[in-house]
Amino acid sequence: MMKIAIVGATGYGGAELVRILRQHPHVSIHSVHASSLHGEPLSGSYPHMQTLVDDPLQSVDVEKMAQEVDLVFTATPSGVARDLAPQFIEKGVKVIDLSGDFRIQDQTAYEAWYKIESADKDLLEKAVYGLTEWVDVDVTETMLLSNPGCYPTSILLGLVPLVQHNLIDENSIIIDAKTGVSGAGKGVSQATHFAETNDNFKIYKANEHQHTPEIEQGLQRWNDNVNAVTFTPHLAPMTRGIMATMYATVKDDTSAEKLINLYKESYADDYFVRIREEGTFPSTKEVYGSNFCDIGITYDERTKRVTVVSVIDNLVKGASGQAVQNMNKMLGIDEKTGINFMPVFP
Amino acid sequence: MMKIAIVGATGYGGAELVRILRQHPHVSIHSVHASSLHGEPLSGSYPHMQTLVDDPLQSVDVEKMAQEVDLVFTATPSGVARDLAPQFIEKGVKVIDLSGDFRIQDQTAYEAWYKIESADKDLLEKAVYGLTEWVDVDVTETMLLSNPGCYPTSILLGLVPLVQHNLIDENSIIIDAKTGVSGAGKGVSQATHFAETNDNFKIYKANEHQHTPEIEQGLQRWNDNVNAVTFTPHLAPMTRGIMATMYATVKDDTSAEKLINLYKESYADDYFVRIREEGTFPSTKEVYGSNFCDIGITYDERTKRVTVVSVIDNLVKGASGQAVQNMNKMLGIDEKTGINFMPVFP
């Protein structure tokens, strides 16, 4: 059994890691860490964990943790892992970071969109960007894995086959994304007040969301010609789930059938990506609580546009589930281990 | 007091007409009609109307109604008003139709999208398309007013200023729309089952929704060059509200400020259209239960794209509220009469 620690266990991403890892057959949760509430049980913050995870919250003591654990998950606010990860790595402890700190190779872009200082260049270069289905390096020796953002996960899984095969006008990409409210995190604000969110549909940060450079970088990796994309996030009155509806103009006439076949081939070996048959589309509830990304594709001859619809659970495939999927690959075991849940429906 | 009748009073559109017209100072509801439940009070179908509207449901007797009422609202399934409206008009009774029967001038297009027979050409020509803010004929003598669809109302109010002023590439229009579940009507189906809709976000009829030709016709009226648009409807887990997020590439560089000023001028005399200040966007709840259409606009220099966000209450400005607004204009009275409600928030 590998021993792991979770830093940022009181956030939603951290709590979801606890839910998943608690039953992982090759891993034991050695300790849970947070920036406050030290000594109180994690179940004090999350009553649903009572009797299951009553471990006390601890402060982060790199020295001590390095002696006790093999791998650390950092599910922390921007800027925390930037400083913490190198300390663990230096002591031989692997890090999987769920924040945005190591996702953007372009430091200038990071600082422009995140408004804080970037991580060191050499650390960024060491970090493997863990969009699991598209990682093409052996990660069994990787010390620092940067887990993708929730939006970029749903979007890149939906668009990479198109840009990789050079099928679409690279300047025509529009992404209209919708997320559940858990995406805003556990912190309270007027924007997440039930009375003002329930029965309401909102748009926010249009053209200004910090996941934009991550999406563009992810696409450019497969196609140099991709430039700026339009990315519009919305807040839907639901707890979990992301749907990204993506539009692009094709270069040459095609058909839904051809495109669906392309996607099926692209993801033929990827258990967690499911391609829908022609004429059907996924909804967010159909992946609720699971690590699946379901994708539907259609093509409109009238407009020469392809529409790709991708759904994930933002806290699972969009965060903690994918982090464990990456951990599995780093351990050299089956990627499904411990995360092969069926979606909870209804 | 003008006497009116509502045909299709047991549907959501009909019930909303009842809610609004019950307190209209110049109108009295003479009778409510439905295809079944004759003799039972309307409040039997809608307990919230108890003691307020206990009128018995009646069948449709054109002869009798023509002697008793001045105007008929038809809030009926496709194909019903097509046959019924001419009978009323012939007897001198005005008709405001809330169905799609008289919205599409192109009979071939209607039949292709609606899959039923179109209304007669001469009747279509008589029908005034009542997107109230953009009607430019005197409707005080109009016998047949065709009330716009819910999606087209939100979309056309959002896009007309752009196409009218020739600001956007006519082939670049993409509309990503989200509706509440009341848009699906009162009928029951697996698709509207609470357990399968709650906490769920769905896409449906991508590129295939019957409102598409209505949207295209509405845009073409102001700009011949508009061709096919991409229109994608989604179902959000909420009761009321539509948000249309609309994308287009501009012909010449512009700015959010310029565009917002254009919209403010376009709607300077339109009480029910409210343009948001730069950097702010409307949410659906901010028009809940009201006849307002709120519009936000932004522009992205990186992509040369404008994003327009338009929200309405699908049952009010998207159906019954606009129908009453049109009725007011047909009566020659202030368009606000009886529909000047503040949105219900939270």
Next chain:
Amino acid sequence: MMKIAIVGATGYGGAELVRILRQHPHVSIHSVHASSLHGEPLSGSYPHMQTLVDDPLQSVDVEKMAQEVDLVFTATPSGVARDLAPQFIEKGVKVIDLSGDFRIQDQTAYEAWYKIESADKDLLEKAVYGLTEWVDVDVTETMLLSNPGCYPTSILLGLVPLVQHNLIDENSIIIDAKTGVSGAGKGVSQATHFAETNDNFKIYKANEHQHTPEIEQGLQRWNDNVNAVTFTPHLAPMTRGIMATMYATVKDDTSAEKLINLYKESYADDYFVRIREEGTFPSTKEVYGSNFCDIGITYDERTKRVTVVSVIDNLVKGASGQAVQNMNKMLGIDEKTGINFMPVFP
């Protein structure tokens, strides 16, 4: 037109007063007041009010307000009206208070349940408790009207006929109440975070809610023998609405029919209380956005228990709507004036 001021306009109760009073035919909103954001428009806090109520928020200046307005609504946190109301009254300005400050005649009970100092005894004696349907004094000269709490309104309207007619064991009263989240007010907290409230049902303050003494006092007014009641509030995942399900053991055998007839007689002259027919019960949505209180009654021969179900919109009949109903009575005009809305359904 009578001029009124609203103190506490940025809370949900205050905002709902604005929504209602804006169209009241005999009243004009002279000014809106809050403890912060002075100079900013009220619509800055409530975008749905844009173009409708852009009045700047003001601090409370008793001297100035007393010269300009006839009546002040205080929709303020506990303890504020206690100190403010006497200043207005002294200057001849009437006050309708929506807080709990003047509801409890027993100062010891107030201080035990509210944990703050009570209002002065002589002021409490002057205050009329405005459960409108049961007020039996002429309020046209009343200077201080204490508007009931949301829970007590739904509960007392449901139980008074039973205790008044001495039909139930006074020690058997159990009240299981459910409220929407707007009842918690506009302030943010973990308890109102959408992600933790949506799809969730909670119980809170069992036997400890500060509305308990108000309920008991309200019942004791009609029946000295009433002692302590069991009152359990719950939080339902919805925005508006209260349902109180109330249980009591009858003294003598009875029937649903007899009880329903008693309620119909009790409320024969009360437009805003609607009694349901035998075998049917109201739901909260059936009074949404309206000033109605709908009541259903059943009786179980097996247990000799009566069950009374009462629903209101907590922000309308449970707060601002009833406050305006009381204002109407203070003005000597029809109680329905300006609040005769049909519920918004669906």
Next chain:
Amino acid sequence: MMKIAIVGATGYGGAELVRILRQHPHVSIHSVHASSLHGEPLSGSYPHMQTLVDDPLQSVDVEKMAQEVDLVFTATPSGVARDLAPQFIEKGVKVIDLSGDFRIQDQTAYEAWYKIESADKDLLEKAVYGLTEWVDVDVTETMLLSNPGCYPTSILLGLVPLVQHNLIDENSIIIDAKTGVSGAGKGVSQATHFAETNDNFKIYKANEHQHTPEIEQGLQRWNDNVNAVTFTPHLAPMTRGIMATMYATVKDDTSAEKLINLYKESYADDYFVRIREEGTFPSTKEVYGSNFCDIGITYDERTKRVTVVSVIDNLVKGASGQAVQNMNKMLGIDEKTGINFMPVFP
């Protein structure tokens, strides 16, 4: 691996059995059966199962199934298992029935509340009522296990310690229960239409719910003096979850502390029942997707009443999870096997 079949796989209970059993280490799902859609994959009815459970739906062929499977789950409408179970048992196949057909020993009561014919007396006598924590017989040889109803599970787990220890007035029991909409099943109806259920709270079948005799029988098993109880079900706008709030008058003065200790002792060996500390109460989301039943207890000296709050996921501990828990006991393995999920929160 034991082979099992699920009859009624297209209902919510059946689908939840599939979700759970798919990963059970000692069981394989041999076949899924329904009354229609034969030959179509189960994932046709439940797209979230695509690629996971594409098994074709089959009709019920007792002969064939008896040769192929060891145990059958019947998750069928009332009256189906009554006729089907004896056929399986006769051929040596064990049956776990999730319907109400074998729950009520009193045939007259069954027929009065369910309005259909009861099962045979001798079959009823053979059936073990599987409220797992309170089963006191060895079930390893049991041929017919009757799985409790969702409401009775939450209620009996909450009340049995009180009646067993003779602590409460047996005539004082009032149960105010709230369920999510999945409790109404997958069938469509006006009552489950999203637009009429969302943001709405309803009461239904007050004093008339068919689970009443099951609750009374369950209590009487531990205390002969229990007579009729008051049971009031409500429908909350959420997908999953039951909260039962239960009230009773104590015979002798007690305290929350004493009662909580009693519950902790009663359930000391029961992993799936969690007793909350004094002053805290569970909410439904805290058991979402899990087999836990969380219980909070308080006592009010003013009224001498105890309040017990019990929450479950109606589809897990209230149906399929408990059925698997029972199966585990019938197999003689750890009751937690395959159902030890942490609740999904948020």
